[in-house]
Amino acid sequence: MTQDDPFGTTRHPHGRACDHAALASEVISILNDRQVVNASGARQVALDYLVRAVIKRVDFDARLVLDEMGAYRLTHDALIDIYIPKAAEHLGALWMTSDMDFAAVTIGALRLQALLGEAAQSLPGNHADMTNILHALVIVPEYEQHFLGASVVAAQLRRLGCDVSVSINESQHQVVDRVEHDRPDMVLFSCARAAALETIRGTVKKIRQNGDPAPVLALGGAFSGITDGTRKRTGVDLVTNTAKDVVGFATKRQKALGSR
Known part of the structure; x- marks a missing residue:
């Protein structure tokens, strides 16, 4: 007399072992895929x-x-x-x-x-040399809607030992006055839209007219576009999304000015 097998046909023990091994291999493969570090460095x-x-x-x-x-x-x-x-x-x-x-x-x-x-x-600032601390101003231009990217850059700069102020949605006149009054070593513009580039260009021009020497002027953000064309269009010294690049540039500028 035969009986129905609710779990399907009976398999050889070695077959079940192979199935279990295949399943385990598949699970491990999926887990490994999830642990892969992508191009940005994130798991x-x-x-x-x-x-x-x-x-x-x-x-x-x-x-x-x-x-x-x-x-x-x-x-x-x-x-x-x-x-x-x-x-x-x-x-x-x-x-x-x-x-x-x-x-x-x-x-x-x-x-x-x-x-x-x-x-x-929770991060200690790097204030190894307080006599040469760099002062930075991070700017989110007028009418821009973003703020998180500028906050990330500000946190990175503070971790590098910089004194940082942030300007959000201030008019061009207010920004230029702030730079003239505070005399930062570097000004970083955070740009998310192409429409902001013209505003940044005008602000950069006025800052250069009012300062001698002018601070290091940098452009970053979602729409920065790491190209010479963007740098020339806006008049900034460098285009980068890396805070260390700006700090390194400003440090070299200070040394060059100090050796004159």
Whole structure:
């Protein structure tokens, strides 16, 4: 008398072992894929976790998320330099494809800003030589809507030992007056839209007219475009999305001026 096998036909023990090995291999392969470091230097599994945390959580606690990200063995430097900017880019991409509305993207950006603040507070500044500390002004031009990128740059500069001020949505006249009064060593413009380039060009021109020597003028951000064309169009000294580049440029400028 035969009986139905609810689990299918009986297999040879060696066959089951092969199936289990294949399944285990597939699981390991998937896990390894998730651990792969992408072109930005981020592990995808950690980046995905951060994006979910800022999008889906009802009660968002920046301190708790920061602690949870530590389970991925991420330094706070990596969060500031890589993971928070990449998560912000992901939110922007979701908005561009209409998978998230503007309100949800704004909430996510604010949460990333809170996480940035928590991470930055825990980092000691590099004040090895307080006599040569550099003063920086980070500018989000008038009518620009972004702020997270400028905050990331400010945190990076402070970590490098700079004294940093941030100007958000001030008029060209206000920015020029601030530069003339504060005399920063470097001014960094954060640019997200092509429309802001003309405003930046006019501001750069006025700063150069009022200062001798003028501070180091740099341009970065989502629309900076690492090209000589952008640098020449706006009149800045360099175009970069790396804070260290600007600090290095300003340090060399100071040494050159001091040797005269």
